[in-house]
Amino acid sequence: MTRSSIPEQIRRVAEHALRAAETLLPEWLPDGARQGREWVARNIARGDRRAGSFGVSLDTGRWNDFADDSAHGGDLVSLLAYLQGCGQLEAAQAIDRRLALGVIGASGSAIALPQESEAERLAREIRQDEQRERLEQRHRAVAIEAAQLWELGRPADPRHPYLQAKDVAPYNLRQLRGGRLLVPLCLDGRLVNLQFIDGQGAKRFLAGGRVTGTYSPLGRVEGRCRLFVCEGWATGATLHAHTGCAVVCAMNAGNLATVAMSMRARHGEDVELVIAGDDDRQSPGNPGRAAANRAALKADALVVYPEWPADAPLELSDFNDLHLWRAHKYKEQRS
Template sequence: MTDYHNIIDQFRADMAAAGMVVKEPIVADSVLHRVYVDGDKSGTQNGAYILHANQHPAGYFEHFPQGLKVTWRLDGAGDKPLSLAMRRQIEEERKRRQVERKERQNETAEKARWIWQNAKPVFDEAKHPYLRRKSVKAYGLRTSRGALVVPFFDDTRQLVNLQFIDVDGNKRFMAGGRKKGCFSLIGEPAGAERVLICEGWATGASLHEALGALVMVAGDAGNLEPVAIAARRWHPNAEIIVAGDNDESGVGQTAAKKAALAVRGKYLIPEQTGADWNDVIAAGGSL
């Protein structure tokens, strides 16, 4: 039989190799444990594991922020599945996490609406360095503590999150808030025959000013496809164009193509590597 400590060491090593470093003691008692994962915000317990160390050492570990979910068996332990009790614990933990996430999202949405109501409208774009640098209008943005405040809505058009853009262009969303499938709007949704989808707010402002079309700002490349799907539900007959970024990594281009394909739309990518459509339009170019 494999030594108990060897089982613990192998389990911890495999967790770390998957990107989940746990420094606290690992307990092999076939019970689900919530743990702090190295690199997460202090005080959180965003990791979970179960470890069974009897005749057939097996377990499970999960890191919620990464979306990491791994069913584990000791090398050479065979293919014996996890016990029914362990599988039930995993399912119960997933349900508990869903409830916790929903509660955090609701709390964040309430806070976002309060901040938005108390933020100040932008009346003079020239007074904010970011808007001046990007050569775009405010289109309804507000400011709070010197940062631009960008509202993000879910597909029921309820405000659920905010993005803050400081004077240097650094961006952050509210922690715990919804983002997937959520968007900021520039333009009038009613009767839109063409919808453009892009990553950044300044890019969206430039696109709207150049074309006069409705723009849905996704916030990042990973959210382009969920927002495109929401756009298609809202506007089943509209032309949908995903205006992607030309990233050196290729991430923006790939995400734009995937989003366009998902909704039978089109995609446009700037010719210059490293450029987005705000760069192109601000320099006098066109789509």
């Protein structure tokens, strides 16, 4: 591999990382929370006690610590390098492995990394073990909190503004006294996290909870059947209502492949696995289709997309969008 190819591969990894930002950032900065289009967290690299000054843009990947003029960067590769105290090539390799991209070293040539001393290697491994243990502890604590909140919730009101806006039934959702919907996120059948949805449709997960590999189930997988895997919960509710089939909602495009592969491992060939992909026709590279195609390939699954009528607006992207548009057209024709 030539030296000139390394920056290009790092750039490509950064592009993929940005598409999976909502999966990666909760793992790297588990005490953070989404605020609008930014992930705001403690700066773990300098031992922050409170979140507020450190933020990462979900749209561009740019990050900045307003309390430290030297702490800033333009993409998620540089962010991981900063958080882990490593070089950008090493950070890009870590992201490449995490997302199973196959970008770094794709030509078959080995990348020569600077040799680290035995003491440096041991220190790095200890640091990584400590980070993993802190993350696991946080995941366990959030799972307990999720179970407690779930018990406090009551069956969701079908008249909730979000459910009415999406024209879907509440199914297995619950609702807190303040009106927020609770969407259960499971791992191997166990509740481990929650997604909150307010009346305006704003969504967030429990801060620090596990997101990667989790899913929200609709319906039961019984015997030989069809099982859909999709992104958002409203899309899953629409699919379940129209097909009667079981659905698992991966919550975001970056999680589709992981969830699909776990469903394949769990149910084997007893299920006809179908990825119901988003069709992001107005987004460069159509990330919804790209993620769905990757998931289908990795999980040996079929893949389907909404079939758009010629007059369907381009901003529509998923099966719930198509359902709502058709319902609106029907009402217009009846009036």
